[in-house]
Amino acid sequence: MRRGILLAILAVCLVGAGVDVFWPLQRDLRRFDPVALGTLETTMWQSYYGRQRIALFSELAEMLRTQYQFPWLRSYLGAYHGAAAAFTFKEGKQRSDYQKALPALQAYFGLIRNTGNIGFDAQRAAALELEWWIVHRERDRYPSGALGQACAEAAATVYQVPVNSTLQHGQLRAEAMIIRDTRAEVGDVTEADWTAIASLLRQSYQALHSAVSGASIMPAPVQAPR
Numbered sequence: 001m002r003r004g005i006l007l008a009i010l011a012v013c014l015v016g017a018g019v020d021v022f023w024p025l026q027r028d029l030r031r032f033d034p035v036a037l038g039t040l041e042t043t044m045w046q047s048y049y050g051r052q053r054i055a056l057f058s059e060l061a062e063m064l065r066t067q068y069q070f071p072w073l074r075s076y077l078g079a080y081h082g083a084a085a086a087f088t089f090k091e092g093k094q095r096s097d098y099q100k101a102l103p104a105l106q107a108y109f110g111l112i113r114n115t116g117n118i119g120f121d122a123q124r125a126a127a128l129e130l131e132w133w134i135v136h137r138e139r140d141r142y143p144s145g146a147l148g149q150a151c152a153e154a155a156a157t158v159y160q161v162p163v164n165s166t167l168q169h170g171q172l173r174a175e176a177m178i179i180r181d182t183r184a185e186v187g188d189v190t191e192a193d194w195t196a197i198a199s200l201l202r203q204s205y206q207a208l209h210s211a212v213s214g215a216s217i218m219p220a221p222v223q224a225p226r
Contacts (some may be wrong), residue, residue, distance in 0.1 A: 025115045026116070026117040027070075028117050029118050029159070030209070030212045030213055032067040032068065032209065033067065034202060034206040037067050037201075038198060038200075038205045039198055040066075041205075042194060044059045044060065047059060051087075056083050056087075057076075058079070059079075060079035060082045061075040064078045064079060068112065068116065074115065077111065078108055078112070081105070081107040082104070085101040085104035088100050088104060098133065098134055098137070102126060102127070109125040109129070109158075110122045112125075118159060119160070120160055128153050128157050129154050131153075131154070132147065132150035132151050132153075132154050135150045136177055139178075139181075145171075148170040148171035148174035148175075149170060150170070151171075152164075152166040152171070153170075155170065155208055159208075159212045161211060161212055165211040165212075166212075168207040169204050172201070172207060173201065173204045176196075179196060180193070180197055
């Protein structure tokens with residue numbers, strides 16, 4: 001009897017975990033707080049550049065829960081894929097190395113696609129995310145404005161809006177990156193620098209929020225869990 005009860009409890013827990021992680025949802029990806037998201041991203045940048053893997057993992061999970069309404073277990077699975085992609089990319093030296101981050105990015109955007117209400121192409125979103133990472137890393141090889149454009153294209157693909165509507169978001173995000181890079185090249189990124197970066201990122205997400213809030217977005221079709 002006791003064994004049967006324990007097995008039943010285990011079965012319920014496994015089903016609950018499966019639903020938490022895999023069940024398709026229709027959470028509104030547009031309902032993020034731009035100020036909170038910009039502040040969180042600043043903290044994540046500090047963890048990434050400080051090689052603080054556990055901190056970045058935890059912060060990514062928090063972002064997915066609080067800004068994109070991920071269930072609890074799913075937020076940690078998404079954070080695992082996102083952090084794995086980031087640090088795989090960080091260790092790369094050339095495009096062939098950077099491409100190794102793509103499978104984790106595809107899994108990350110696949111979870112966002114399966115959780116949200118926007119029917120975007122997760123494979124394309126992952127490819128464009130990786131592309132702006134590469135443009136950022138190799139910024140000197142690209143014309144002025146390329147980084148902002150790449151960020152705008154990545155956001156437009158996820159939110160299914162015209163890229164010109166996300167361009168301000170991309171440009172502000174790129175400006176924040178350039179401040180971080182420039183200060184790091186000449187010495188260290190100070191608290192004042194991080195304050196300026198946080199301000200730009202908050203403005204960036206405010207611009208994105210304005211761009212997507214009134215957009216007519218095709219909902220993602222509900223699919224059976226796999």
